[in-house]
Amino acid sequence: MTGIAEKVIAGQGLLIAFAVVGLVMLVSNFMAHRLTAGRIHGSAIAIVIGLALAWVGGEATGGSKGLADVTLFSGIGLMGGAMLRDFAIVATAFEVDVAEARKAGLVGAASILVGILLPFIVGAATAYAFGYSDAVSMTTIGAGAVTYIVGPVTGAALGASSDVMALSIGTGVLKSVLVMIATPLVARLIGLDNPRSAMVFGGMMGTTSGVTAGLAATDPALVPYGALTSTFYTGVGCLVVPSLFYFTLRTMIGS
Amino acid sequence: MTIYGVALLAVCTLLGAYFGDLLGAALGVKANVGGVGIAMVLLVSARLLMTRRGDLPSDVRLGVIFWSMMYIPIVVAMAAQQNVVAAVKGGPVVFLAGTLSVVVSFFGVAILGRAKTPPPEPNPMRDQNESERP
Structure with missing residues (x-):
């Protein structure tokens, strides 16, 4: 019996990973609807659960690859590995409507650039303050403050260590969750009540799940405008952070 | 296919x-x-x-x-x-970097969203743009 089970586990790890992640998403969406009345996006909860599972896996095995170090869940390593991750992220660009993008215009483009630069500076400065003073770690954590996608993409490109990657992702996830929760609370304060400011908002905050969930909780009519600019944010971030920002930072701190 | x-x-x-x-x-x-x-x-x-x-x-x-x-x-x-066990040790980094970046970005929205939106002018533009779309 155990022999057969082991054979299934060893040979079909990716399928086990699909089932496990599917279950995590199911639980997360249930929690999002029932416990937070849809205020927090199910995907944000799922990512937090993922990080929690990684912690459990790390504590259980003493390894550095989270849940993927547990034999039963080794397929998680393939499913969440660099190959499929980049594949899926590239796929999200397919629906970008260039004509719609032009409508966002100059303000939208400006907000994306400023919106990537500001959290990057904050994240990199925080990293430096806590002793992560090499350019790769500062860039990776700064990238995490951009979004939880830009963080690991940047970290993988620059060869950051796994704990810095986890800090980077954690920062991005926290940002996403905070945007979801805080947006309806500060909407009036920051003048978020018309399509144009919603486009600026999408470009400034960038985290698509945070932006769409936050706007939905503020005024559902604003969601498409925020989503329009935020769709570009991660792509632009993946392009400029590991290149332009990294080189600039490396030149500035000289290491 | x-x-x-x-x-x-x-x-x-x-x-x-x-x-x-x-x-x-x-x-x-x-x-x-x-x-x-x-x-x-x-x-x-x-x-x-x-x-x-x-x-x-x-x-x-x-x-x-x-x-x-x-x-x-x-x-x-x-x-x-991810190596969350290692990251938990750096907890304050995540908390500070995440919270501060959101606060700073909210300020950015307040400034950029208002500065470029003189109330009377953009509205006819926007209506025009929208009516052009089918």
Whole structure:
């Protein structure tokens, strides 16, 4: 019996990973609807659960690859590995409507650039303050403050260590969750009540799940405008952070 | 054929990875520079080209869209294999970097959102733009 089970586990790890992640998403969406009345996006909860599972896996095995170090869940390593991750992220660009993008215009483009630069500076400065003073770690954590996608993409490109990657992702996830929760609370304060400011908002905050969930909780009519600019944010971030920002930072701190 | 969409996505991602590595080598770093971003530009260009030459077959689209819908679950799997045990030790970094960046960005929205929006002018523009769309 155990022999057969082991054979299934060893040979079909990716399928086990699909089932496990599917279950995590199911639980997360249930929690999002029932416990937070849809205020927090199910995907944000799922990512937090993922990080929690990684912690459990790390504590259980003493390894550095989270849940993927547990034999039963080794397929998680393939499913969440660099190959499929980049594949899926590239796929999200397919629906970008260039004509719609032009409508966002100059303000939208400006907000994306400023919106990537500001959290990057904050994240990199925080990293430096806590002793992560090499350019790769500062860039990776700064990238995490951009979004939880830009963080690991940047970290993988620059060869950051796994704990810095986890800090980077954690920062991005926290940002996403905070945007979801805080947006309806500060909407009036920051003048978020018309399509144009919603486009600026999408470009400034960038985290698509945070932006769409936050706007939905503020005024559902604003969601498409925020989503329009935020769709570009991660792509632009993946392009400029590991290149332009990294080189600039490396030149500035000289290491 | 759905596989055409998957293959298109694969080719774009591979080319992006290649050019990203090439750009990295040209810039003198042993790193992939903007490979994902380059792949995205290639994919959007490919789509525009196909739409211009006729309509985009829905099964080709399906091959790409399936993977774009898988991106959150894949990110969850990615989160589940991070070295969180090590990151928990650096807890305050996450808390400070996350919170401060959101606060700073909210300020940015307040400034950029208002500064470029003189109340009476953009409204007719926006109405015009919207009425142009079918």
